[in-house]
Amino acid sequence: MEQNQKTSSLKKRHRLVAMPYPGRGHINPMLNLCKLILSKSDNFSITFVVTEEWLGFLSAEAQEKPLPENLSLAAVPQVIPSEKGRAANIMEFVQALLTKLQHPFERLLDRLESKPIAIIYDVFLSWMVGVGNERNIALASLVTVSASFFTVLSHFDLLVQHGHVPLHVSEKETYKLNRQDEPLDYIPGIPSTTFADLPPSFQKDGRKLLNQMVDMVSSTNNAQYILITSIHEFDKQPIHSLKTKFHVPFYQIGPMIPYFSYQNHKTHNYFHWLDSQPKGSVLYISQGSYLSLSNDQIQEIILGIQDSNVPFLWVTRGEIENLGEVDNAKGLFVPWCDQLRVLCHPSIGGFWTHCGWNSSSEGFYAGVPMLTCPIAWDQFLHSRMIVDGLKIGWNVLKNDAHVITRQEIAEIVSKFMDPECYERKEMVKRAKEVRDMFRQAMDNGGSATLDFDAFINDVMPKHD
The missing domain is CATH 3.40.50.2000 (Glycogen Phosphorylase B;)
Structure with missing residues (x-):
């Protein structure tokens, strides 16, 4: 129809x-x-x-x-x-x-x-x-x-040829990745990386889908x-x-x-809140629209963000409802927002992101430093690009099952958003250079x- x-x-x-x-x-x-x-x-x-x-x-x-x-x-x-x-x-x-x-x-x-x-x-x-x-x-x-x-x-066959991925993965076969940190420098057009920076689905789980x-x-x-x-x-x-x-x-x-068209949309209430915040002081948080972290990790992130005393705007997608009362005096929880327009708001000083390509691109266009928290697929490669390639962000979580504690999260968020932090100043400078490159193009x-x-x-x- x-x-x-x-x-x-x-x-x-x-x-x-x-x-x-x-x-x-x-x-x-x-x-x-x-x-x-x-x-x-x-x-x-x-x-x-x-x-x-x-x-x-x-x-x-x-x-x-x-x-x-x-x-x-x-x-x-x-x-x-x-x-x-x-x-x-x-x-x-x-x-x-x-x-x-x-x-x-x-x-x-x-x-x-x-x-x-x-x-x-x-x-x-x-x-x-x-x-x-x-x-x-x-x-x-x-x-x-x-x-x-x-x-x-497009060059997945090279991963197989070099032994980083098994040719066949059966239900009973376990492929031990003892070469996680070995450089991958043979994929044309891709700077040297490691297997650990590629999606977990390149291993046994999700191999059929891959x-x-x-x-x-x-x-x-x-x-x-x-x-x-x-x-x-x-x-x-x-x-x-x-x-x-x-x-x-x-x-x-x-x-x-x-x-x-992002400047032409109606003004929502969260923009009034952003207008009241100091320039570059707010951390915008979004983990995307599909996959989620574990409940334990989400809880540690929420508590760690609040312990950091950094103002935040968080697109929650329902994570908060499962955690009882949350003090929102330091920030704002919303079920949805006009993300690009939010990222371009002068009060936004950082972007906590799952590193999906659309979100990463909006971060580049807005010119804000990023805290990367990849979950699946291409997100790990984008995280590596943001952190090690462009040097406009830090990686929050590890590529393993370890739950990052609220204390660790509070520490990295506080430092990341500290306007006096030298590392942050350098990230802000480089993020603006990336922004200018994208906008000129x-x-x-x-x-x-x-x-x-x-x-x-x-x-x-x-x-x-």
Whole structure:
């Protein structure tokens, strides 16, 4: 079903179809991409395809932030587990994603009023390659992970060849990683790292899922365009490596965060609270929208943050309700916030983050130092990038089961936010340099803007 708006005007435009992976960290960048396309050109209409569950979420959100008139939502049946089901069994979710979504999408595609000139799809919806090629529709693969992590997945065979990952992992086999701290310096485009900085899923747990992700990435070679959500100045080496492996045009279009509209939203109550705080004094805390730490660790973090006496704004996602009474005189707990706008507020002095690529990108754009707390997948590599590569943050947690105590957390948070701390001053300086690099690339005439405009020009039919 499609929610068309001003159908008569839509028919005059070239249709694009966009379909994200059904998760918040993938839907948001795809939606931002579509909005940015429509802000630059009125020659397109976009049909944004999601599951019925996400249609409900996005329709509700559109009541506060209306969608562009030439962007319409469409839904395929809920043939995969719900968002809650994904958290309970990620393998079941991904398996359904790979086997049950294609046919409903094809039926929707064939019912559209006009044939799309291109399908923009999340890189992890690998079955889209067959759909587009069969119908002679151009395919643009949106890479919603970092270029570095995409590069690692693209060269996963090297990890196997060098013995850092077993070729086969059976149910009964235990692979002992006694080379965790050994340098990994053989992945093209990736600075020397260690296996400990790669996701735990590269080990036994999650290996089946990982193998599927590697297959998804390799299928991208059959697309017509690859859209990288980063900038040339930031990811020169990984992009060069990818260009030698994939024979598809690459466009480094910049992070698909709402930088083009974040100043236009309504003011929420938490902004009044931020306005009352001293410049650079508040720690913004968000652990993302999906995976969580253990309850014991969350409790230690909450108590440690409060013991630090640092003002904080915390997007809780329900963690607080399980912990009884919490003194919120020193900070503010909210179930949701306008994250990029918050990070760019002058009172924000630091960002406690799980290091998802969208959140990391918003931290770069805002120019704030980060306390990294990765949980899974690409987050560990981003943490290493932030802490050791860019040197604009510190890592809070260890890559093991050890629970960091409230005393340890209070100590690191107090030092991290201390305006007189020399290490902090240096991080602030470098974070501003990263911010300037990203903003210049995403301004008019910048490298990301030029690549974005080039993609729009290339996807447009040449006979018009």
